[in-house]
């Protein structure tokens with residue numbers, strides 16, 4: 233019997249998730265609602281780090297080696313509206329990539345609790 237595919241695989245595996253994160257970051261860095269945080273930030277290492285984190289979270293077998301969400305975002309003072317806009321872009325890019333609604337919702341459910349750590353006054 234084949235084991236059930238991990239969420240990471242259902243989201244497209246390493247190539248699919250990396251592509252998803254690249255598209256989401258490119259949009260976030262260009263969207264007036266979120267762009268200010270990305271000024272001067274190199275997107276490709278960020279894309280790699282995010283992909284590793286999603287891989288770790290979604291059963292892809294990676295170990296996330298980056299900073300904590302609180303530490304990496306604290307100086308950016310990300311507002312709830314900025315967080316929500318980012319997640320909306322991610323949701324739209326998952327749809328564009330063709331993952332099913334269940335995989336999308338599973339990922340969003342894993343990310344939602346991070347809002348507390350990422351958003352700050």
Ligand code: HEM
Pocket residue numbers: 260266269270273278281282285297298299300304305308310314315316318319343344346347350
């Ligand atoms: C669920 C939502 C989010 C997740 C999972 C997430 C995840 C991450 C990760 C994994 C890193 C890299 C940490 C490292 O390599 O040590 C990072 C950095 C960063 N994130 Fe987020 N993030 C989220 C939301 C946001 C939002 C809403 C913004 C801005 C609107 C944002 C802006 C940034 C920026 C600018 C960096 C780079 C900071 C630097 O290099 O100094 N993130 N994030």
